[in-house]
Amino acid sequence: MNNQIEIQLSAKRKEKPSFSDLKFGKTYTDHMFIMDYSREKGWYDPRIVPYQPITLDPAATIFHYGQTIFEGLKAYKNENEEVFLFRPEENFKRLNRSSVRLCIPEVDEDLALEALVKLVSIDRDWVPDVKGTSLYIRPFTISTEPNLDVTPSQKYRFMIIMSPVGAFYKEGMNPVKIAVESEYVRAVRGGTGNAKTAGNYAAAMLVQEKASAAGYSQVLWLDGKENKYIEEVGSMNVFFKINGEVVTPELSGSILEGITRKSVIELLKHWGVPVSERRISMEEVYEAHQNGQLEEAFGTGTAAVISPIGELFWNGEIISINDNKTGELSLKIYNTLTGIQIGKEDDPFGWRVKVE
The missing domain is CATH 3.20.10.10 (D-amino Acid Aminotransferase, subunit A, domain 2)
Structure with missing residues (x-):
């Protein structure tokens, strides 16, 4: 497998929302990470591309047999404009534990972390700096093979998307x-x-x-x-x-x-x-x-x-x-x-x- 991550930057950047009035998971950044898997090639073609819809066959096994796993983590920005992640390696360890249970091929954790850091770096202007806000990061894998037979898919797609967010609960730190x-x-x-x-x-x-x-x-x-x-x-x-x-x-x-x-x-x-x-x-x-x-x-x-x-x-x-x-x-x-x-x-x- 070629581990070189290709980068295609968006020609037109989106208008950012007000970081003082963010809803949870409603707005997405300019870019996303994608990597594909086939039984013959393994994981291949890791790439950062403009955020975009994906197209799947109606018979893709994700729609019928639910082979999918995901993660959730955040990036934070302080008053010095420094951006930090919190224990991201643990998320990719857990992603792979979930993959094993769902009969999904594991990803290279080092490559996934490298891709995540590059993606956050490219879209670092999307990391909000208002107190209580952060950039929510969603890595996930779906099965993509068109096949209605009840067997594990032979094709998958791993992606990372990101969304600036405010508090998850309206109560905040109140009980x-x-x-x-x-x-x-x-x-x-x-x-x-x-x-x-x-x-x-x-x-x-x-x-x-x-x-x-x-x-x-x-x-x-x-x-x-x-x-x-x-x-x-x-x-x-x-x-x-x-x-x-x-x-x-x-x-x-x-x-x-x-x-x-x-x-x-x-x-x-x-x-x-x-x-x-x-x-x-x-x-x-x-x-x-x-x-x-x-x-x-x-x-x-x-x-x-x-x-x-x-x-x-x-x-x-x-x-x-x-x-x-x-x-x-x-x-x-x-x-x-x-x-x-x-x-x-x-x-x-x-x-x-x-x-x-």
Whole structure:
């Protein structure tokens, strides 16, 4: 394979939106990255081109059998016009783990990272510099072979697109209300819950719509076998601070291994805060609330970074957390992670990657 990335710059640049009034994922930058795969050639023709529609055969297997995986990460700009990425190598490691589960060929992680850095560098003017904003980056792979036989595709396309974004939740760092789902499940152990694939998100939309209609920001998912152990909250991992200890559900095979989750765990250990990964049930959370030991709860993810949880609705009861206020630890984690991301905080972990 020729690893040389060809670059075709756009002859006409788009008008940029106001960075003070950005919607999440509605506007896209001038360029995108594309690389194709065939069984005969492997991955080939890596290229940066003007952002454009793609054309697929109606029989392309992505439309029928859902072979697709994706990632999400961000680029940040500080007041000195420096641009940084946050742990991008972890995203491509996870992309390949998802690829294996969906029977998709893995990409060269070094090449993918090189392409990402070049793409961000070319479109660095699209990285917003308003507080709380960032450039959201979406790498993804789809199966493209026209074939209605139920077999893995022999052709794929890997792409990276980018979008300047504001806050994911309108609440920002204010606590959100979460509904605990007791009927439907997001994923089961042995399924695709630990892969970042489109079907997991499609399966969650019905419940999310019902929760939104009832005034809740997200859904807290329970395990698919016993319907009692906590898994994820919406599209985020979840943490609870109970009697001084921070607890997050263990990676059981049905939970996505979040990069922000991993960073929070490493950060808490660095600070000497007790943190454990284990099974935790809603009954345990409820009892901790009743005993006055449920101190904080928050979700973690690329889009929101940290999203404090102020209320859980479960079995007809409202569980109020920290008087619906953002917890001290949640705020400290948020400020530290975002500080590292934009270069305001020291980075003892080597998480930050500068884009020249």
